[in-house]
Amino acid sequence: MEFAIAPTATTTNAEQAYLDLVSRVLEKGLRKTNRTGVDTISSFAEFYAVDLAEGYPLLTTKKVYFGSMLREVLWYLSGVDHIRELRNHTKIWDAWADDDGNLQTAYGRFWRRFPLPASGLSLGEEVWADTDHPRVTREDDGTLTFDQLGYVVDTLRTNPMSRRMVVTAWHPANAAVSLLPPCHYTFCFNVSPAEDGGLDYLNCHLSQRSADLALGVPFNLACYALLTDALAQLTGLRPGRFAHTLIDAHIYENHVDGLREQLTREPLPAPTLHVAKHPDGRPKDLDELGFDDFTLEGYEHRDAIRFPVAV
Numbered sequence: 001m002e003f004a005i006a007p008t009a010t011t012t013n014a015e016q017a018y019l020d021l022v023s024r025v026l027e028k029g030l031r032k033t034n035r036t037g038v039d040t041i042s043s044f045a046e047f048y049a050v051d052l053a054e055g056y057p058l059l060t061t062k063k064v065y066f067g068s069m070l071r072e073v074l075w076y077l078s079g080v081d082h083i084r085e086l087r088n089h090t091k092i093w094d095a096w097a098d099d100d101g102n103l104q105t106a107y108g109r110f111w112r113r114f115p116l117p118a119s120g121l122s123l124g125e126e127v128w129a130d131t132d133h134p135r136v137t138r139e140d141d142g143t144l145t146f147d148q149l150g151y152v153v154d155t156l157r158t159n160p161m162s163r164r165m166v167v168t169a170w171h172p173a174n175a176a177v178s179l180l181p182p183c184h185y186t187f188c189f190n191v192s193p194a195e196d197g198g199l200d201y202l203n204c205h206l207s208q209r210s211a212d213l214a215l216g217v218p219f220n221l222a223c224y225a226l227l228t229d230a231l232a233q234l235t236g237l238r239p240g241r242f243a244h245t246l247i248d249a250h251i252y253e254n255h256v257d258g259l260r261e262q263l264t265r266e267p268l269p270a271p272t273l274h275v276a277k278h279p280d281g282r283p284k285d286l287d288e289l290g291f292d293d294f295t296l297e298g299y300e301h302r303d304a305i306r307f308p309v310a311v
Contacts, residue, residue, distance in 0.1 A: 005069065009155050013051060013227075013296060014050035014051075014052075014054070014055070014221065014242075014246065014270075015057065015059055015061065015267045015270070017048040017050050018048070018057075018059060018217065018218070018221065019262075019263060020022060020048070021046055021246075022213055022251070022259050022263060023263060024046065025042070025043045025046070025072070025249050025250070026097065026238050026251065026256070026259065026260070027249055027264055028043060028221070029042050029043040029249075029250070030042055030043070032184060032250070034205055034250075036252075036311065038252050038254060038310050039251055039252075039253050040250035040251060040252050040253065041250060041251045041253070041256070042195065042248055042249065042250040042251075043248075043249045043250070044247065044248065044249075045245070045246075045247060046211075046245075046246040046249040047243070047244065047245050047246070048242035048243070048244055049242065049244070050221075050243075051240075051241055052228060052229070052239035052240060052241065052242055053239060053240075054270065055269070055270025055271065055272070056222075056225060056226075056272060056273035056296070057216045057221050057222060057225050057270065057297060058134065058218075058270070058271055058296070059221075059301070059304050060267075060268035060269070060299075060300060060301045060302065061262050061263075061265040061266075061301075062218075062262050062265075062266050062270075062302055062303070062304055062305045063301045063303065063304040064218050064222060064301070066296050066299065067089075067090075068089070068090040068092060068293055069219050069222050069223055069226075070092050070220070070226070070291060071086060071089045071291065072086070072090065072093075072154070072223065072238035073212055073226055073227060074289070074290070074291060076107050076111055076223075076254075077111075077149070077287070077289065078108055078110065078112070079109060079112030079113045080106065080107045080108060080109070081102065081103060081106040081109040081113075082097070082100070082101045082102050082103060083097050083101045083103060083106075084100075084101035084107070087101060092234060095292075095309070095311045096179055096180045096311075102176040103181070103184060104174070104177070104182055105169075105174055105175070105178040105179075105180060107169045107182055107184075107221060110148070110169045110170075110171060110182075111148055111149070112149055112150070112300070113137070113146075113147065114135070114146045114147075114148055114171070115143060115144070115145055115171070116128055116129070116143070116144040116145060126203050129146055131144065132148050133146075134152065134154070135147040135148075135150050137149045138219040148166075148167045148168070149167055149286065150286070152165045152167060152189055153235060153285075153286065154230065156202070156231065157235055157236075158233040160200065160235070160237070161191055161209060165188060165189040165190070165286065166186065166187075166188045167186065167187050168185065168186040169182040169184070169185050170186060171180055172203065178283070182209075183208055183209060183210045183212075184208040184220050185208065185209055186206075186207050186223075187204060187205060187206045187207065187224060188205045189202060189203065189204055189205070189228075189231070190202075190203045190204075190205065191203070191237065191240075192240055192241075194238075194241075197257055198238065199236060199237050200237050200238070201238055201239070201241070202227040202228055202231060202232040202235070202237040202239060203228075203240040203241045203242070203243070204210045204227070204241075204242050204243070205242075205243040205244070205245070206224050206242070206244050206245070207245045207247070208220065208245065208246050208247065209247045209248065210247070210250070211246035211247075211249045212246050212250065212252070212310070213249060213253065214251060214255040214259055214305075214307045215253075215307050215309065216253075217244075217246070221242070224244075225239075225242050225273075226273065228240075228242060228310075229273055229275055229284070230289065231286075233275050233277070233283045233299075234283045234284070234285065234286070234298075243260030250306075252296050252308075254307075254308050255307050255308075258305045258306070261305065262302075262305055265302045268301060269298065270298050271298045271300075272296075272297040273294065273295070273296060273297075274294070274295040274296075274297060275289075275293060275294060276292075276293040276294075
């Protein structure tokens, strides 16, 4: 048996929320310079929230490359700090890696292997998880790391109403020197009680410091919805709401025409996402999920829109 999000007869409110966000930024955004040399139209502190029960929020007013997005999510879940395997499937991170595929910042590195302070470091009354914690690992070089996402899974199973299920990709000392510190830098999970007698709802809130509306946000929306779906199935919950705070929501000048074209297009029905289980019906753990375990059904979309990448 597989887990599925039911599609709707019309567009999901996620697609409309995205289109409304683009319209708002085009209408009220202010021109800003930035490190890329291509000015943006920027709006501070934008927000939207969508109901994941209304369909998997993969945009239909343009083609979104689901395969590339899924490869990126699986790369995050792997916890590696390089793109040597990822670049065999997609080139989306090539601009930020060295010739050997190493990255100064890799999201999954911090999601699954967040570095702990050196042994013996004392910061007053502060305390740290140590080797006796089930989500602490001693790496080959002797350093200790903490699996933030694994800890969230444990908490969802043992204390689902906790308000402490936070994952961060932001390490201040890394961000100070990184070529590209994390844009979507922290996310939180929260469970809402069901009022219909069914499974409780798993919600996800993403905070993003820098949000490229044309290229990045459609991937971010699809990525974290997929992650929420997978965790909900794994922990006996059902997908609830995805909420997204965008601190600097921006549109590059050379993306404006393409987004105006997208705003004229009629959305199509949302697709369905299936997440496979084991043959005996058990949900697959995060480390067991592979590319073929995610099936997209009924994805109809308008033509792709080519947007230049600002680096």
